[in-house]
Amino acid sequence: MSSVAEIEEAIARLPRQEFVRLERWFVAERNRKWDAQLGEDSGSGALDLLLREAEEDAKRGKSRPADEILGQS
Numbered sequence: 001m002s003s004v005a006e007i008e009e010a011i012a013r014l015p016r017q018e019f020v021r022l023e024r025w026f027v028a029e030r031n032r033k034w035d036a037q038l039g040e041d042s043g044s045g046a047l048d049l050l051l052r053e054a055e056e057d058a059k060r061g062k063s064r065p066a067d068e069i070l071g072q073s
Contacts, residue, residue, distance in 0.1 A: 041047050057063045
């Protein structure tokens with residue numbers, strides 16, 4: 001299988017249990033890649049501007065606790 005279309009066709013033919021297994025693998029793989037990218041960006045300083053902006057917002061009172069935003073106060 002070399003094209004996305006071929007992969008999509010193969011996935012569409014999977015039995016339900018195999019599809020669920022693939023779905024779980026895909027979510028875990030996506031999360032692993034996201035974590036790796038976040039680590040790279042953090043280590044390179046690419047996120048420093050966002051951190052400074054968040055710190056400035058907090059100093060100006062423009063932020064709220066996450067539990068308040070999520071309605072878990």
